[in-house]
Amino acid sequence: MSVPVVGMIGGGQLAQMCAAAATALGIGFRVLANSLTDPAAQVVRDVRIGDHDDRDDLLAFAPGCTVITFDHEQVPPVYLEQLEALGIAVRPGPSALFHAQDKIHMRRALNDIDVPCPRWRVVSALDHVTDFAAEVAWPVVLKTSRGGYDGRGVWVVRSAEQAAEVLAIPLAAGAQWLAEEQINFVQELSAQVARSPHGQAVAYPVARTKQVNGICAEVVVPCPGLAADRAVQAQEIALRIARDLNVTGMLAVEMFDTGDRLYINELAMRPHNSGHWSIEGAVTSQFENHLRAVLDLPLGDPRAVAPYAVMVNILGGDVDDLYSAYRHVLARDPGLKVHLYGKQVRPGRKLGHVTVIGDDYEELLLRGRHAADYFAGVIDE
Amino acid sequence: MSVPVVGMIGGGQLAQMCAAAATALGIGFRVLANSLTDPAAQVVRDVRIGDHDDRDDLLAFAPGCTVITFDHEQVPPVYLEQLEALGIAVRPGPSALFHAQDKIHMRRALNDIDVPCPRWRVVSALDHVTDFAAEVAWPVVLKTSRGGYDGRGVWVVRSAEQAAEVLAIPLAAGAQWLAEEQINFVQELSAQVARSPHGQAVAYPVARTKQVNGICAEVVVPCPGLAADRAVQAQEIALRIARDLNVTGMLAVEMFDTGDRLYINELAMRPHNSGHWSIEGAVTSQFENHLRAVLDLPLGDPRAVAPYAVMVNILGGDVDDLYSAYRHVLARDPGLKVHLYGKQVRPGRKLGHVTVIGDDYEELLLRGRHAADYFAGVIDE
Numbered sequence: 001m002s003v004p005v006v007g008m009i010g011g012g013q014l015a016q017m018c019a020a021a022a023t024a025l026g027i028g029f030r031v032l033a034n035s036l037t038d039p040a041a042q043v044v045r046d047v048r049i050g051d052h053d054d055r056d057d058l059l060a061f062a063p064g065c066t067v068i069t070f071d072h073e074q075v076p077p078v079y080l081e082q083l084e085a086l087g088i089a090v091r092p093g094p095s096a097l098f099h100a101q102d103k104i105h106m107r108r109a110l111n112d113i114d115v116p117c118p119r120w121r122v123v124s125a126l127d128h129v130t131d132f133a134a135e136v137a138w139p140v141v142l143k144t145s146r147g148g149y150d151g152r153g154v155w156v157v158r159s160a161e162q163a164a165e166v167l168a169i170p171l172a173a174g175a176q177w178l179a180e181e182q183i184n185f186v187q188e189l190s191a192q193v194a195r196s197p198h199g200q201a202v203a204y205p206v207a208r209t210k211q212v213n214g215i216c217a218e219v220v221v222p223c224p225g226l227a228a229d230r231a232v233q234a235q236e237i238a239l240r241i242a243r244d245l246n247v248t249g250m251l252a253v254e255m256f257d258t259g260d261r262l263y264i265n266e267l268a269m270r271p272h273n274s275g276h277w278s279i280e281g282a283v284t285s286q287f288e289n290h291l292r293a294v295l296d297l298p299l300g301d302p303r304a305v306a307p308y309a310v311m312v313n314i315l316g317g318d319v320d321d322l323y324s325a326y327r328h329v330l331a332r333d334p335g336l337k338v339h340l341y342g343k344q345v346r347p348g349r350k351l352g353h354v355t356v357i358g359d360d361y362e363e364l365l366l367r368g369r370h371a372a373d374y375f376a377g378v379i380d381e
Numbered sequence: 382m383s384v385p386v387v388g389m390i391g392g393g394q395l396a397q398m399c400a401a402a403a404t405a406l407g408i409g410f411r412v413l414a415n416s417l418t419d420p421a422a423q424v425v426r427d428v429r430i431g432d433h434d435d436r437d438d439l440l441a442f443a444p445g446c447t448v449i450t451f452d453h454e455q456v457p458p459v460y461l462e463q464l465e466a467l468g469i470a471v472r473p474g475p476s477a478l479f480h481a482q483d484k485i486h487m488r489r490a491l492n493d494i495d496v497p498c499p500r501w502r503v504v505s506a507l508d509h510v511t512d513f514a515a516e517v518a519w520p521v522v523l524k525t526s527r528g529g530y531d532g533r534g535v536w537v538v539r540s541a542e543q544a545a546e547v548l549a550i551p552l553a554a555g556a557q558w559l560a561e562e563q564i565n566f567v568q569e570l571s572a573q574v575a576r577s578p579h580g581q582a583v584a585y586p587v588a589r590t591k592q593v594n595g596i597c598a599e600v601v602v603p604c605p606g607l608a609a610d611r612a613v614q615a616q617e618i619a620l621r622i623a624r625d626l627n628v629t630g631m632l633a634v635e636m637f638d639t640g641d642r643l644y645i646n647e648l649a650m651r652p653h654n655s656g657h658w659s660i661e662g663a664v665t666s667q668f669e670n671h672l673r674a675v676l677d678l679p680l681g682d683p684r685a686v687a688p689y690a691v692m693v694n695i696l697g698g699d700v701d702d703l704y705s706a707y708r709h710v711l712a713r714d715p716g717l718k719v720h721l722y723g724k725q726v727r728p729g730r731k732l733g734h735v736t737v738i739g740d741d742y743e744e745l746l747l748r749g750r751h752a753a754d755y756f757a758g759v760i761d762e
Contacts, residue, residue: 003704023400024721026733029424042426047426298708299715300715301715305686321383334583334682337664337665339407340405342407352407357664357686
């Protein structure tokens with residue numbers, strides 16, 4: 001049989017959750033993991049151990065893969081270009097992916113295609129920040145252009161003194177940072193789309209996301225109370241970005257909603273935490289549609305199977321043994337879907353998530369938060 | 382972490398589909414497969430190669446498993462008793478499982494607990510059949526007591542001559558067979574329940590199954606037009622069997638519905654083809670509930686997430702390359718869920734299935750049948 005093989009670089013929970021979708025589709029699935037204890041490496045049959053930024057490891061991994069894709073955005077673009085030069089399909093391609101790797105590059109590209117962004121400025125000296133703050137007012141958001149995730153690499157500064165403190169070392173090292181105006185949002189949204197090389201695209205219902213300390217804490221889909229035209233606008237923005245930046249696979253566009261306007265915060269070109277609900281809550285999960293998209297197969301229906309889906313992340317707390325919570329959590333809520341990634345517990349680390357679907361999102365949120373809190377040891381009954 | 386490990390004997394598609402549920406729950410999952418090309422062996426990380434009826438292979442497989450369970454019912458009971466004697470949990474236990482291994486034993490036990498069965502007779506000589514046929518009338522169904530599945534080991538005979546032809550060799554070898562009256566049913570049903578060692582049990586909606594040549598061809602859940610009291614009766618029968626036979630894990634009770642009465646046809650003590658719809662169609666799939674049950678964890682909600690779910694098996698036909706159908710099938714029906722097991726194509730072999738959920742079961746059946754027929758090469762558009 002001419003079964004294709006998707007090779008995913010990175011062995012985290014996104015690769016782990018893609019594995020189930022690959023198994024159902026009956027396609028091959030190979031993972032490049034850093035170690036055998038990575039979430040995907042614990043469960044996937046075809047695991048190669050190597051480093052995502054080691055050229056030789058990448059070159060050893062790729063042969064036999066129909067297409068290379070990603071669990072994270074940390075692979076050096078130059079190596080991906082070398083893979084492409086060898087005739088290996090890389091999706092999203094390195095030039096598209098670079099927008100999710102370099103925030104200055106992303107802001108320039110988004111301005112070019114005229115989608116709404118916070119005002120921003122490249123910062124290579126302290127007075128770039130103070131000049132910018134004079135325009136947009138303090139506080140200002142400072143971001144590393146590369147390498148940040150889950151709130152790392154982002155600082156909110158309220159004065160020139162605070163900015164100087166954050167920037168002293170990187171500016172001395174010659175780094176370019178990004179300053180952005182702080183948007184006073186009423187809620188954060190995530191608009192996810194899948195897009196295939198032949199240009200088909202589908203849009204998921206728009207999610208409301210809640211971040212705590214820069215980490216996604218909970219997701220409600222569809223965003224409660226979001227006006228239909230605003231939801232369509234969010235989907236159209238995501239579809240436009242996917243098309244104009246030539247994204248293939250899943251794209252998540254995180255947005256601020258001020259009530260009056262939407263502003264684009266971040267892009268992710270892979271399955272995303274804001275789409276985990278889709279495993280149980282959508283006809284086709286983001287993981288399946290990512291695989292279908294990178295293989296240039298027709299995409300699956302992204303629509304929801306219930307009025308609401310709620311996902312709450314399980315973050316590391318004081319309890320080392322997550323399994324000890326199972327009996328209580330599962331007995332209390334037979335409708336709860338638990339996903340644990342097999343990671344060692346560390347405070348604040350994403351260890352898993354729970355999803356519940358149903359009619360009343362407020363009730364679903366109470367159920368999801370209870371389970372996540374119980375796993376984390378925040379509550380004990 | 383005190384993560385348990387479920388060890389499943391048999392590497393077929395049931396083990397393959399359990400793997401996704403085990404991954405989500407974050408529990409360990411080990412498979413004893415006959416070869417690396419078995420469906421589960423292609424995708425599961427912790428695979429051991431061995432023979433399900435080799436005592437040494439079983440003894441090598443079990444250590445480290447929290448509980449042993451099954452992809453099929455072919456493991457010799459005496460070896461399972463030996464595992465239990467070593468302190469290894471086996472679920473379902475060998476004395477329960479034996480009812481699904483030996484049809485004569487099953488019929489006796491079902492008569493003892495007074496659940497409705499076709500009339501039956503143990504056959505060790507030809508005149509046992511002719512005497513029985515004189516009571517119940519021809520045709521009579523002859524079954525091997527052990528080892529049959531998917532219609533193998535079952536013959537419908539219409540005369541003493543036909544019976545003699547079927548039985549000549551086995552009776553000469555001293556085998557005991559089973560003769561059963563043929564039930565003129567209007568439809569076949571499957572009632573599935575999950576039961577845990579501490580006695581919790583949940584019942585899935587009753588499925589209508591359609592067999593072709595003794596192989597499950599399609600399933601509609603819930604059974605269209607089945608009166609509510611008849612559905613409850615079917616569920617109660619399955620719950621009673623699970624309790625009285627001390628079944629742990631999933632139990633499928635296949636029944637004939639004559640319109641007036643239900644008759645028990647077969648038992649399966651594992652996830653079952655009639656429950657594949659539950660991956661997309663139920664809050665908790667049969668695979669997850671099997672794992673939860675054998676681990677004595679609280680069971681998940683078995684209810685449906687849509688008014689109807691339809692599953693159609695993909696059976697081997699003339700097309701060797703199933704993947705060649707993907708582009709057409711997926712483009713035609715974005716809501717279709719495809720499951721391919723990674724098996725080599727052989728005519729009539731179960732190679733995968735498709736599931737669709739929605740409001741109108743007749744439309745769902747057309748969609749499911751089209752996809753299955755297209756995969757099999759029965760139709761080409």
